[in-house]
Amino acid sequence: MINKLEKIVGRDSILSNGKEKLRFDHIWKTDIPTNAFAVIFPKSTQQISEIMKLCYENNQKVVIQGGLTNLVGSTITRKNDLVISLDKMNQIEEIDEKSRTITVQSGVILEDAISSVNEKNLMLPLNFGAKGSAQIGGIVSTNAGGLRVLRFGMTRNLILGIEAVLSNGEIISSMKKITKDNSGYDIKQLFIGSEGTLGIISKVIFKLEEKPSxxxxxxxxxxxxxxxxxxxxxxxxxxxxxxxxxxxxxxxxxxxxxxxxxxxxxxxxxxxxxxxxxxxxxx
Structure with missing residues (x-):
C-alpha cells in the first residue's frame, strides 16, 4: 500500500515506518503521536482523487486532517488508519478583485486568506480565535461560525463554489463565482457542514466584501x-x-x-x- 501511495504523491510526501509518529491528532495534544500507519500529503485535487480510488479499491480507512483545531475528536486515528493531511494543499489560486472572490485550496490557513485579500482592500468576513491555524477545508466541513455571523452569516453564506472528492475518487466540481445562480440543485450546500461524511473538500471560492474604512x-x-x-x-x-x-x-x-x-x-x-x-x- 505504501509503495502505491508513494507513486501518487512521491516519497517526500508520505510519512511511514515510524516517521508518522512525528505527527499528532490534535493541536492541544502535541505530545501524543498519531496512531495511523501512515500520513500522506497530497498537493492537488487530482492526487486526492487517486489516493481515494486506491483506498476505495482496498477497503482502506482514511482520516482527513487539516489544522487540527476541532473540539469534537474528529481527527483521532487508529492503527489501521491512513491520514490524508491537507497541509500541502495550501495554494491561494486566485483573488479576483472585479468579481470580489478568492479561490483557495482546502489546506490554506484562514489568516493567510484574510491577509491576502486585505492587501487588495477587500475583506473575507470569516474571523475567529483559531484563524491562525484553522484550515479552509475544516472550516467549510463544519460550517464554522465565528465573530461576524450576526452581519455576514455562517460559512455557507460566504461560499460561491466548491470542489470535492468522493470516497471512490470521483471529483465533484461546482466552482462558480456567481451570486445569482438559479441553475438547479445547489450541490455545494450538501458538502458544507457535512464534516467529511460525503467527501473531501479540495477547493473553495469565497465571496469577498469591500474592506471597511x-x-x-x-x-x-x-x-x-x-x-x-x-x-x-x-x-x-x-x-x-x-x-x-x-x-x-x-x-x-x-x-x-x-x-x-x-x-x-x-x-x-x-x-x-x-x-x-x-x-x-x-x-
Missing part, C-alpha cells in the same frame, strides 16, 4: 439577560446594519479572565453578570 469596538456590562437582548435590538436598530459583532461573556468567565492576568487591568467593574463585546464595521 473604519472599525470600532466596545465592551458593555449588563445587569440581566433581558437587557442583553434589548441591547442587541437597540444596537441593530441604531447602527443600521453596520453592527458586525455581538459576543456575550458570562460574568464568571470575565472575572476568571481578569483574575488570570496580572498585565491587564479590568476595563469594567467585575460585578456585572453579563458582558458584551461589540464590533462595528463601516465607512
Amino acid at each position: 473604519s472599525r470600532f469596538s466596545a465592551l458593555a456590562g449588563l445587569t440581566n439577560y433581558e437587557n442583553v437582548i434589548n441591547f442587541l435590538k437597540f444596537m441593530q436598530k441604531g447602527l443600521s446594519g453596520s453592527l458586525s459583532g455581538f459576543e456575550l461573556i458570562w460574568g464568571e468567565t470575565y472575572k476568571a479572565m481578569k483574575d488570570s492576568s496580572l498585565e491587564y487591568s479590568s476595563l469594567l467593574d467585575i460585578n456585572f453578570p453579563y458582558y458584551v463585546i461589540i464590533e462595528l464595521l463601516g465607512s
Whole structure:
C-alpha cells in the first residue's frame, strides 16, 4: 500500500515506518503521536482523487486532517488508519478583485486568506480565535461560525463554489463565482457542514466584501439577560446594519479572565453578570 501511495504523491510526501509518529491528532495534544500507519500529503485535487480510488479499491480507512483545531475528536486515528493531511494543499489560486472572490485550496490557513485579500482592500468576513491555524477545508466541513455571523452569516453564506472528492475518487466540481445562480440543485450546500461524511473538500471560492474604512469596538456590562437582548435590538436598530459583532461573556468567565492576568487591568467593574463585546464595521 505504501509503495502505491508513494507513486501518487512521491516519497517526500508520505510519512511511514515510524516517521508518522512525528505527527499528532490534535493541536492541544502535541505530545501524543498519531496512531495511523501512515500520513500522506497530497498537493492537488487530482492526487486526492487517486489516493481515494486506491483506498476505495482496498477497503482502506482514511482520516482527513487539516489544522487540527476541532473540539469534537474528529481527527483521532487508529492503527489501521491512513491520514490524508491537507497541509500541502495550501495554494491561494486566485483573488479576483472585479468579481470580489478568492479561490483557495482546502489546506490554506484562514489568516493567510484574510491577509491576502486585505492587501487588495477587500475583506473575507470569516474571523475567529483559531484563524491562525484553522484550515479552509475544516472550516467549510463544519460550517464554522465565528465573530461576524450576526452581519455576514455562517460559512455557507460566504461560499460561491466548491470542489470535492468522493470516497471512490470521483471529483465533484461546482466552482462558480456567481451570486445569482438559479441553475438547479445547489450541490455545494450538501458538502458544507457535512464534516467529511460525503467527501473531501479540495477547493473553495469565497465571496469577498469591500474592506471597511473604519472599525470600532466596545465592551458593555449588563445587569440581566433581558437587557442583553434589548441591547442587541437597540444596537441593530441604531447602527443600521453596520453592527458586525455581538459576543456575550458570562460574568464568571470575565472575572476568571481578569483574575488570570496580572498585565491587564479590568476595563469594567467585575460585578456585572453579563458582558458584551461589540464590533462595528463601516465607512
